[in-house]
Amino acid sequence: MEYIDKELIPAEHEEEILVLRSIFNEDFVSNDNVDHQSTFNLIVRFDSLPEKILLIHNKSNASTEVSHLPPITLHITYKNTYPKIDPPLYCIECDYLTCDQLSSLANKMDKMWISGDVIVYTWIELLKDYFFNLNNQFILFDINSSTDDKRFRTNYDKIGSKQIYDQLVEYNRVQNQSEFERTIHICPICLDEKSGRSCLKFEKCHHYACLSCLNSYAIQLLSRIQENKAINCYECDSPLFLTELRRIFSDDKLLLKYQKHLLEQTTDMVWCPRCHHSIICVPPESTSGNHRSFAECVHCQFIFCRRCQQSWHPQVQCPKDAMIQDIQQNPNADKDKLKLNRIELSKILLELDNIQIIEQCTKPCPSCQVRIEKNGGCQHMNCRHCQIHFCWLCGWYGRAYGPHPCNVKPEKQQASLPSEMNEKLEQIFHDENGKQIIHAVVKRIQMCPRENCRQTHIKVGANNLLKCEKCGNDFCFLCGEAVYGKFHFSEYGCKITTQL
Structure with a gap:
């Protein structure tokens, strides 16, 4: 075996650590040395991918383009025999890569080792190249796998592919917003140069404008309330999120006035019984059963029944x-x-x-x-x-x-x-x-006459023509029969209006 001067090894370690620290700055995290072995963590970031990649969730077929991926952590422990004989010990920590993907990366890292050469920065370049060459797509599968391989660590199986997909989408959104706020933009409305923090970029359509112009635009629409027009994107009329409306108005009283106006115009808006925010319910694909009473709050994620305001009760009649x-x-x-x-x-x-x-x-x-x-x-x-x-x-x-x-x-x-x-x-x-x-x-109550419906309704006002919100059937409050055409209510039939 080749004789190793142990006095030189720490100096070589120290030299490489100095170079890595100067490159990574705050992303270099030094740990306590164990048994005179240097250990540290390197946070490897992929915030600026060369091209957008298509993120795909295989089971649900959900997909979206992302330009940012979360960083991974590389744990390094120097051996006393590094770099003369042995490579350093390492562990790749990444929760959105599977065991098979991490094992493939680790095998490539092992093959790159040449005795006598420093290797850590070469490994980092390999990790970056892996994400920079994803062939424009990154697919998340439901895979159950486990391993005792100490070269990597992942919680992919515990988290689940759908939750990982949601986390990656949210990370990309936050990074895009942060990147937007750090740059200067020309407002397409007033044509003035504004910082990103003084502008608002809509998440759905990616159009943007300065908050001053958007506030004037919203107040102008609010003053023409008779037009029954929702405040959407000024360019493409895409709907806006409540968080975006809150930044546009910058005044809770104006936002409350707008929400009350929407509440007057639509039956699809309800108030969350937990956090008391107003939410707009998306019409369900199914009009049967109790699907029409389903509601989910976008603010506190509380899922509830619109009828009884209690927790959602699928496949059963509302209490x-x-x-x-x-x-x-x-x-x-x-x-x-x-x-x-x-x-x-x-x-x-x-x-x-x-x-x-x-x-x-x-x-x-x-x-x-x-x-x-x-x-x-x-x-x-x-x-x-x-x-x-x-x-x-x-x-x-x-x-x-x-x-x-x-x-x-x-x-x-x-x-x-x-x-x-x-x-x-x-x-x-x-x-x-x-x-x-x-x-x-x-x-005050009358039941829908349709056999496969039998939804209970409460009469409000004097009108005896009721419409079942479950099956869409028109029926008479007085006699309980289905109503077809205008001949049911006449001088020979039921009265169209009566008081209780």
Whole structure:
């Protein structure tokens, strides 16, 4: 065996460490030396790939282009015989590469070793070349594999390919945003040079503009609220995320005003019962079962039922619908048989009182049917949705408000809150059998006549024509029969409007 001068080896180690430290700076992390062996970590980054690669999740067929990948860590431990005889010990740490991929990399690193030469930086170049030559795509598979090979370490199997895919997409988004904020851009609206921090780049379409111009654009659209237009990208009309809208408005009051406007225009917006953010529900592909009540909050990731506001309950009937159905089928049953407690009874009563408040304190616009509340002032009303003017008393409407034949006396038709609401609330906590709530529910509910549906509905207002939100069937509240055409409601049939 060749004689090795042990006094020279530490100097060679120190020289290579000095070079690596100058190249990697803060990405060089020195560890405590064990048994007089130098150990350190090198963080190898791939933030600037030469070309975008297509990231593919094999099982779900999800794909997206990325230009940034997370760094990997290379653990190095020098032997006393390095570099004369033996290579250093190493361990590659990467959670988004499989055991087979890491094993292939380690085998290539072993083959590159030539005794007498320093090797660490050559290994680093090999790792970078691996990611720089991915043939424009990187596929994530569901693979169950394990190994005791100490040359690498990965949590690929524990994390799962789908979660790794999501993590890589999020990492790429954050890095793109950071890169955008570090550079100077020309705003396409005002043509001024602005720093990236003073601009906003939309995630979906990648158009951008300075926040000042976007704020003026949003306020202008908000002032023309009658156009019923959502605030989207100024260039391609792509929808924006709530975080982007929050940066554009920079004023919570304006954002709240915009959200309330959207809430008035769509039934697809709901409020998360956990974090109380407004979210827009995407229409489901299936219109059967309880899929239409599914909602997922993008802010706190809470999945809940739009009907009962509780955690999502797939493949089962909503407990709220089941409760009302039990009440309808067993109007004389006691509370124990219906499995209703006082808290549940009070919730149903509150819901019915809210319906009564809607009926008494609001009226539908005679043009577009959007509910409008009157809380004071004269009888002249202006609908913010369709911009028509109408009389609160008689319902006359037009594009301009003026004299009209109003035969209703104001003192008889003033909107007011139901005076008996507090009395009902007090009674419900003392009504052991819940007979009052049973009567109040039964007189307002009707079931869809379609056999494979049988969805329960609550009547709001005077209109007896109901539309089932589950199957889309039109039916009559009075007789419970399906309605086809306009002949069902006539002088020989049911009345189109009746009060309870």
